[in-house]
Amino acid sequence: MNKFLRDINIITILILSILLGLISLTGDRFYLYISSLFMIYSLYALSYNLLYGYAKLLSFGHGMFFATGAYITGLFTLRIFKDPLIGLLISIISTIPFALLIGYITLRHTKVYFAILTLALSMFVYAILIKWRDVTGGSDGLVGIPKKGVIVDISSPQLNYLFILIFFVLSSLTLYLFINSSRGLLIKALVNEERLLFTGHNVLVIRLYAFMISGVVAALSGSLYAVFMSVITPDIAYWTFSAEPLIMTLLGGSDYYLGPLLGAAIYVSLTTALARFAEYWMLFLGIAMIAIIISFRGGVLGALILVTTRLKDKRLKTSK
Amino acid sequence: MREILRVENLSKSFGKFKAVDNVSFNLRELEITVLIGPNGAGKTTLVNLVTKKLKPDQGRILFMGRDITNLNSYQITRLGIVRTFQIVNLFPTLTVYENLKVAALGSKTDNKEIEMIMSELRLDKYKDVKVMNVSFGVQKLVELAMALLLKPRLLILDEPAAGLPREDRKNLMRILKEIGEKITLLIIEHDMEFVFELAQRIMVMNRGKIIADGKPDDIINNSIVREIYLGES
Amino acid sequence: MNLEAFLTQTLVGLYTGSFYWLLTLGLTLIFGVTRIVNFAHASFFVLGSYLMYTFYIYTNNFILSLSAATITTGLIGVIFEITLIRRVYKIEEMYQLLLTLGIALTLNESQKLIWGTSPKYINMPELISSGVSIGYTNISYYSIAVISIGLILFIIIHIVINKTLWGLKIRAVWRDNIMAQALKINPYLIYTTVFFIGIALAGFGGALMIILHPVGPGVGDHLIIYAFIIVVIASLGNITGAYITSLLIGVISSLATWLAPEIDIVIIYLITIIILLLRPGGLFGER
Numbered sequence: 138m139n140k141f142l143r144d145i146n147i148i149t150i151l152i153l154s155i156l157l158g159l160i161s162l163t164g165d166r167f168y169l170y171i172s173s174l175f176m177i178y179s180l181y182a183l184s185y186n187l188l189y190g191y192a193k194l195l196s197f198g199h200g201m202f203f204a205t206g207a208y209i210t211g212l213f214t215l216r217i218f219k220d221p222l223i224g225l226l227i228s229i230i231s232t233i234p235f236a237l238l239i240g241y242i243t244l245r246h247t248k249v250y251f252a253i254l255t256l257a258l259s260m261f262v263y264a265i266l267i268k269w270r271d272v273t274g275g276s277d278g279l280v281g282i283p284k285k286g287v288i289v290d291i292s293s294p295q296l297n298y299l300f301i302l303i304f305f306v307l308s309s310l311t312l313y314l315f316i317n318s319s320r321g322l323l324i325k326a327l328v329n330e331e332r333l334l335f336t337g338h339n340v341l342v343i344r345l346y347a348f349m350i351s352g353v354v355a356a357l358s359g360s361l362y363a364v365f366m367s368v369i370t371p372d373i374a375y376w377t378f379s380a381e382p383l384i385m386t387l388l389g390g391s392d393y394y395l396g397p398l399l400g401a402a403i404y405v406s407l408t409t410a411l412a413r414f415a416e417y418w419m420l421f422l423g424i425a426m427i428a429i430i431i432s433f434r435g436g437v438l439g440a441l442i443l444v445t446t447r448l449k450d451k452r453l454k455t456s457k
Numbered sequence: 458m459r460e461i462l463r464v465e466n467l468s469k470s471f472g473k474f475k476a477v478d479n480v481s482f483n484l485r486e487l488e489i490t491v492l493i494g495p496n497g498a499g500k501t502t503l504v505n506l507v508t509k510k511l512k513p514d515q516g517r518i519l520f521m522g523r524d525i526t527n528l529n530s531y532q533i534t535r536l537g538i539v540r541t542f543q544i545v546n547l548f549p550t551l552t553v554y555e556n557l558k559v560a561a562l563g564s565k566t567d568n569k570e571i572e573m574i575m576s577e578l579r580l581d582k583y584k585d586v587k588v589m590n591v592s593f594g595v596q597k598l599v600e601l602a603m604a605l606l607l608k609p610r611l612l613i614l615d616e617p618a619a620g621l622p623r624e625d626r627k628n629l630m631r632i633l634k635e636i637g638e639k640i641t642l643l644i645i646e647h648d649m650e651f652v653f654e655l656a657q658r659i660m661v662m663n664r665g666k667i668i669a670d671g672k673p674d675d676i677i678n679n680s681i682v683r684e685i686y687l688g689e690s
Numbered sequence: 691m692n693l694e695a696f697l698t699q700t701l702v703g704l705y706t707g708s709f710y711w712l713l714t715l716g717l718t719l720i721f722g723v724t725r726i727v728n729f730a731h732a733s734f735f736v737l738g739s740y741l742m743y744t745f746y747i748y749t750n751n752f753i754l755s756l757s758a759a760t761i762t763t764g765l766i767g768v769i770f771e772i773t774l775i776r777r778v779y780k781i782e783e784m785y786q787l788l789l790t791l792g793i794a795l796t797l798n799e800s801q802k803l804i805w806g807t808s809p810k811y812i813n814m815p816e817l818i819s820s821g822v823s824i825g826y827t828n829i830s831y832y833s834i835a836v837i838s839i840g841l842i843l844f845i846i847i848h849i850v851i852n853k854t855l856w857g858l859k860i861r862a863v864w865r866d867n868i869m870a871q872a873l874k875i876n877p878y879l880i881y882t883t884v885f886f887i888g889i890a891l892a893g894f895g896g897a898l899m900i901i902l903h904p905v906g907p908g909v910g911d912h913l914i915i916y917a918f919i920i921v922v923i924a925s926l927g928n929i930t931g932a933y934i935t936s937l938l939i940g941v942i943s944s945l946a947t948w949l950a951p952e953i954d955i956v957i958i959y960l961i962t963i964i965i966l967l968l969r970p971g972g973l974f975g976e977r
Contacts, residue, residue, distance in 0.1 A: 195784045246970055249727060249783055253922050254966050260915055261959035268956055319562055325551060326559045332546050335508070337534035337563030337607055377911055380791065387788070420803065423795030430789045431777055 146313055146394050153398075154306045161298045169298050175405045176305040177361050178385065182397030183312055184354035185382035190391035191316060192327045192347040195248060198255030199355055200379035201239070201262040206232060206356025207363035207373060208266065211279040214364075220286030221300070225360040229353055236352030240345045256376055263374035278370030282363050291364070301361050308354060313394055320346065355382075384422055387429055458485040461611055461641050462538075467506055467516030476502040478665035480516075484611065489637045491644045491652045494662035495685060500645045501543060503662070504613055508540045509533055521610070534563065537610035541617060543645075545596045549589035553580055553599055556588055560603035574602045578632070594625045601629075605636070612636070613643045618651050630654055661685075698827045699948045700941055705833040705902075707940020708840030712895025713917045714924075714932045715843065716888030722864045722927045723884045726775060727783070729790035732914035733797035734889045738763045738896030739905040740801055743810045752814065756897050763893025764886045771885040776878070794914070802907050809906030817901060836898060843891075844933045851929070860884065864927075919962040925972025935973070 157176070160168050181203055188194045206228045214224035243254045266273045273279070284292045291297040315321050324347045326333050333340050363369050372378060381404070382397070389400025407418040462484040469477040476499045484490055492500050505511040507518060509530045518526050525533055548556050557571045575581050578598050583591050588599060597617065604612055617633070618626050626648070633642065633655060646652050652659065652673075659676045661669040669679050676682055717731045738759050745755035770793060778786050821830035851857040863880045899905070920939055924931030939958065946954035965973065 193784075195787065242967060249787070249926070250922065250966070250970055252787065253918055254963070256915065257919055257959055257962045257966065261956070261963060264955040264959050268953055319558070322551075322555060322558060323562060325555075326548050328550055329546065329548050331510075332542075332548060333559070334530040335510075335534055335540060336560050336603065337531050338559075339531050375911070376915060380795075383788075383791075384795075417799075417803070420796060420799035423792050423797075423799055426792030426795060427774060427789060430785050430792060431774060 147310065149395060150306065150309050150313070154302070157302055157305070161295050161302065164295060166294060169294050171405055171409050173298055173301050173365055174409065175401055176301050177358050177365065178382075178401040178405060179398045180305060180308055180358035180361070181355055182382040182385040182389070182401045183309060184351045184358065186386045186391055186394075186397045187312070187316070187324070187347055187351040187354070189383065189386055190396070191321075191324050192344060192351075193330075194244075194327075194344065194348070195252050195383075196255040197252050197376055197379050197383075198257075198259030199351075199382055200374050200376065201255075201259035202232060202236065202352040202355035203359035203362070203378070204259075204262060204266065204369075204371070204374035205235060206359030207369045208273060208279065208359075209356075210360035211282045211363045211369055212272070214283050214286065215279060215281070218287070219283050220288045221282075221284060221291060221364045222286065222289045224286075225304075225357070225364070228356055228360045232353050232356035233349060236349045236356075237345060239352070240348035244341060244344045244348060256379075259374055259376055259379055263371055263376075266371035266374050273371070276371060278368060279363075280368050282367045282369070284364060284367070297365060301365065304357065304361060308357060309398075312350075312354060315350070316394065384426060387426055388422070458488060460484070461486045461521055462507070462643075463517075463519040464507065465517040465519075467503070467518065468514050469502055469506055469511060470514055475665050477506060477513075480662075480665070480667055482660065482667060482670065484641060484643060485658075486641050487638070488657050489633075489642045489644070489655055490658045490660060491646055491656040492660045492662060493646060493652060498662040499665040500662050501615060502665075504540060504615055504643075504645060508538060508613065534607060537608065538613065539604045539607045539609035539611070540613040541600050541604050541615055543615040543619065545593065545600060547588045547596060547599060547603075550587060552585050552587055553583045553591065553595075554585060556599055557602055557606055560606040564606060564608045566606055566608065570606065574605055578602050594621055597621060597625075597629070601632070609640055611641045611643065613645075615645045616647065617644065618646060618648050626651065694827075695948070696945075698829065699944045701829050701833065701837075703941030703944030704937060705836045705940070706944060707937035708836050709895055709899050710913075710916055710920055710940055711840045711844070711933055711936035712891055712898070713913060714920050714936050715847065715929070716891040717917055717921055718924075718927060718929055718932045719847075719884050719891075720888040721921070722929075723860060724775075724779065724881050725783075726779070726786050726790065727926070728888075729787060729914065730770075730794035730797055731889075731892055732910040732917055733794045733801075734763055734767055735892040735896040735899075735913060736801065736905055736910040737766065737797060738893030739900040739909075740805050740810060740896075741893065742897035742900050743805070743812055743905070746812050752817070756894070759897040760890050760894040763896070764890030767889025767893075768882060768886050771882055775885070776881075779881070794910070798907070798910055801910075807907050809904035810900065811904035812900050814901055832901065836902075839898075840933075840937075844930075847929060919958075922972055923962060923965050925974040928972065928974040931972065931974030 157172055160172050184202075185196075185199050188196055188199070209228040209231055210221070210224040213227050214221055218224070239258060243251055243258070246254060267276055269275070284290070284297060289300070291300045316324065323333075323338060323343050326336075326338070327340070327343060327347070330340055333343070359373070362373075385400030385404050386397045387400070388403055389398065390396030404422075407421070460483045464483070465481050467477055467480045468475070478499075480503060492503070494500050502511065506513050506516075509525075509528060509532075513526070516526070517524060520533070520536060520538060523536075525536065525538075528536075548559065551559070554571070554575075557574065558568075560566075561568070561571050575584065578601065580595065580598060580602060583595055583599075588596060591599070601617070604614075614633075618629055621629065630651060633644070636642065637655070644655065656673050659669075659671065659673055660667055661676065661679075661682050663685055668685075669676055669682050671679075713732060713735050717728055720726060720728050720731075741762050742755050742759040745758045746752070749755055749758075774789065774793065778789050817832045818830040819828075821828045821832070822834065851860055859880060863877050896905070916939065920935045921932060923939075924935040942961070943954065943958055946957045950957070
């Protein structure tokens with residue numbers, strides 16, 4: 138227990154949570170908005186990094202879990218039972234078999250085919266979401282997802298914020314504890330697949346496990362998003378949205394547990410807070426991505442991002 | 458002595474090249490067998506076939522009477538056939554302890570045993586160091602420790618002494634002799650001193666076939682073997 | 691079902707497929723020789739369209755603009771190859787994919803900044819008004835030209851790769867880089883050349899397309915998906931497969947949109963998934 142209390146990742150999450158909690162006291166709408174977005178995207182990126190950074194799987198279809206999480210919550214609360222908490226729980230539970238199915242289909246393949254298959258699958262989900270007007274609302278999406286439910290009422294911005302905050306803290310801590318457990322160690326061991334096989338482990342099962350958990354957390358973040366925004370459209374299933382957690386993870390650093398959080402923070406700041414630069418931020422991200430891939434391979438010295446990663450390096454240098 | 462591994466008519470070709478050509482042999486329990494032969498003779502391929510890294514084109518493999526020909530790598534590891542690699546093949550980003558833990562999880566061994574092995578092989582001080590940051594000699598010991606934690610009945614070592622300085626070699630020989638008293642060993646090696654110190658039985662491979670098989674003394678005097686080794690040097 | 695409508699839709703499918711072919715030919719060539727899956731390929735295709743637009747505005751000359759757009763796109767591709775892609779030939783595929791994704795992102799956004807976000811289109815009624823009449827619809831000679839160009843290109847590439855000395859060098863590098871080096875073929879020269887050709891082809895396709903179809907943000911995103919699913923269905927690296935599959939996807943898409951617009955894209959992605967599950971190596975196997 139002591140070891141955990143002194144763990145820098147846990148300390149950071151707790152400090153961050155306190156800071157985020159303090160923001161809720163200010164009642165400032167803008168900060169509440171941007172922090173909510175930060176927390177939602179952080180979970181999304183954390184779930185992605187479980188696959189990319191730890192399990193060494195490059196998926197281009199992660200958006201399918203975010204989107205199905207969002208749509209299941211939306212549809213459930215709009216059509217079946219009006220409560221965001223129940224909707225969220227139903228969404229998470231439904232994602233378990235869904236993720237296992239997708240994982241079972243895709244994980245048998247080699248890396249490049251896996252990437253493209255996940256791409257095709259998420260576009261398939263997109264196609265369904267955009268064509269099945271009667272159920273999903275088509276390109277207009279779902280509107281008016283309720284915040285006021287039978288069990289919880291998170292209509293007020295502050296309560297909505299707390300709702301997100303609670304899930305953010307619980308999930309990021311739980312995921313961290315998981316990755317440091319025995320099961321988590323086996324996932325980390327996927328770095329050397331051959332050796333893992335010769336150590337008596339069924340690699341496919343371990344990958345499936347990682348895939349399932351990753352999918353569930355992504356669905357959770359999607360559900361929070363659906364309730365937060367009240368409106369969701371099919372573009373969250375389009376492949377370019379699947380690329381966002383990848384970019385956030387690369388930006389922040391995939392080698393560290395909290396890297397994706399930093400990436401999400403940068404991403405959210407650039408897209409919302411610095412609206413003046415909105416036109417340029419995507420370009421900047423593209424260049425940053427190139428710089429990161431090249432420089433880590435011993436080439437061009439990077440940009441601002443590399444410095445940020447180094448700073449973060451000093452703050453969070455710890456074993457995974 | 459009981460038979461622990463039986464290989465029957467094992468063959469593997471890569472295109473037109475026959476790497477392993479209709480090989481058959483038995484390994485006896487608790488015997489230390491060393492497999493030698495020139496480079497390219499097919500020794501590593503043979504080991505890859507037995508440990509299911511490769512699929513044989515033909516042949517059967519029986520382990521303790523059970524047909525394992527169609528099982529895959531992690532399954533045979535769980536049954537008790539454990540191998541090490543010629544080129545160090547560990548989990549680079551994990552610590553020494555974590556590497557061992559992964560092995561312990563594979564055989565459902567508890568943490569106490571990890572501590573024991575670490576102290577026996579004197580790895581304690583490297584416990585929390587990432588494996589990619591320790592010296593080559595230590596990495597080889599970690600690999601051996603992992604292999605032992607997997608509770609092998611048959612331990613196959615692919616050139617365990619390769620690249621080790623003299624001091625470490627002697628140390629390794631001593632350790633392997635101790636291990637050999639409780640576990641059946643099959644070792645691929647080139648270092649002749651190592652070979653004759655350890656081997657209770659020697660198999661010689663050349664061009665995909667086993668051309669000699671017997672006690673060390675017999676092998677030294679075997680004319681075909683002499684031709685291959687002395688003729689080539 | 692109306693035969694004329696069917697014929698029309700099939701022809702539409704064929705010229706759409708021919709554009710896909712112009713896109714996937716380059717992608718396949720680049721992959722076959724360098725083993726790089728170029729995520730940015732459709733961005734270059736779209737770059738060709740934009741460049742064609744700009745050149746045409748200044749010169750008002752179709753052929754000139756077409757040539758300039760094609761060559762310029764190819765050269766820009768070469769710049770990327772020399773400065774960036776060369777550095778990653780020897781590293782893991784995952785990082786190569788990510789690099790080309792970063793390039794795609796950079797190109798897409800640069801295009802938005804330079805040409806703006808409203809769709810661009812070149813209106814050349816003289817090219818597309820005259821054509822073949824099928825029932826009530828008109829298939830322009832231009833579209834038929836596109837289909838023919840696609841076919842001719844296929845034949846040319848086939849001949850070049852299989853029958854010429856230069857093609858032999860390409861095949862050598864395709865199969866075995868080390869062997870090629872032993873035979874004193876400079877792989878890097880081949881890589882750069884193939885990159886130039888592949889990207890120029892993409893630019894050429896894009897330049898041709900903007901006459902028929904407007905180009906704007908999002909077009910590249912859509913095209914790269916189709917490009918990928920075509921090449922994996924066709925088996926990564928198979929040129930003949932890429933041609934046939936491009937045309938097939940074009941035609942199936944077109945017919946699906948005509949007959950079942952409520953589920954047209956669903957069908958395409960479903961087919962892709964099924965094929966990939968049953969034959970993960972693709973339908974044709976690598977050549």
